[in-house]
Amino acid sequence: MVREAAAAAFLLAVSACASPSPEVTVSVYQTRSDMPLDKIEIQVHNVTSEPVTVERAQLRSDRFVTETSWNEPVEIPAGAAVDLKVQMPAASCLPDPRDQVVVSVRTDDGTQDLTLVPEDPLGQLDKYSAARCFERDVASTATLNVEGLRGDRLQVVVDPGQARIGAMGTTILFRPRNPGALRAPAGSEADMRQVVLRPNRCDAHALAEDKQGTYFPVSVTLPDGRSGDYTMTVDQQTRVGLYRLFAKQCGLS
Numbered sequence: 001m002v003r004e005a006a007a008a009a010f011l012l013a014v015s016a017c018a019s020p021s022p023e024v025t026v027s028v029y030q031t032r033s034d035m036p037l038d039k040i041e042i043q044v045h046n047v048t049s050e051p052v053t054v055e056r057a058q059l060r061s062d063r064f065v066t067e068t069s070w071n072e073p074v075e076i077p078a079g080a081a082v083d084l085k086v087q088m089p090a091a092s093c094l095p096d097p098r099d100q101v102v103v104s105v106r107t108d109d110g111t112q113d114l115t116l117v118p119e120d121p122l123g124q125l126d127k128y129s130a131a132r133c134f135e136r137d138v139a140s141t142a143t144l145n146v147e148g149l150r151g152d153r154l155q156v157v158v159d160p161g162q163a164r165i166g167a168m169g170t171t172i173l174f175r176p177r178n179p180g181a182l183r184a185p186a187g188s189e190a191d192m193r194q195v196v197l198r199p200n201r202c203d204a205h206a207l208a209e210d211k212q213g214t215y216f217p218v219s220v221t222l223p224d225g226r227s228g229d230y231t232m233t234v235d236q237q238t239r240v241g242l243y244r245l246f247a248k249q250c251g252l253s
Helices: 002-018 124-139 204-208 236-249
Strands: 024-029 039-046 052-061 068-070 074-076 081-087 099-107 110-116 143-150 153-159 164-168 174-176 191-199 216-221 227-232
Touching: 024 052, 024 099, 024 110, 024 124, 039 052, 039 074, 039 124, 052 081, 068 081, 074 081, 124 227, 143 216, 143 227, 143 236, 191 236, 204 236
Parallel strands: none
Antiparallel strands: 024 039, 039 081, 052 068, 052 074, 052 099, 099 110, 143 153, 153 191, 164 216, 174 191, 216 227
């Protein structure tokens, strides 16, 4: 009996050392302004009754080609949370990715590294990796390249390769007058298309706080049958021109 009690006490001590009570919990989420910049917030919540200091928070995931981290000490009051914005690396496109956040937490008792599985209530890590991997696959066979803006017409080079280019969607700022202006069957020759743009809604507030109004979705079907939206981006000069066009068409300038 004494020997069994000693063994039980030893196992309990090992278990306590192997699984320390975490001083924090973690979750991840993206704001609207984070999305076009491929950034994400690591939210660290202090669940204790005393302040703690996060020395470092590192997001490790098989879905990225490398880890990403926040490296500045931040004090979190008891019961409070802080959002640590980090840059998401390129997607690795590996199957069955696993996500972890390693948090270095300093208290009066010293510094402890905690490895935690982050909550992702909106599934934004999955959405990010799925979108980036789809865009990578589109770019490997097709070209959709915005060359600039002439008047109210977006100049787009379309080369479908073996993909099929479908309709162009709307953004919070713009809608294409002809959503089918970029349509192209697989194997057709490359050419320059012009997309006449109209305001999606005339809203000065939407223009002033725009985050995604110049990122244009285009439906693409890949040779293997997968379909989705490919995001056409624009350079800064074209983006400024688009903002001026929106203001002019809506009578805001």
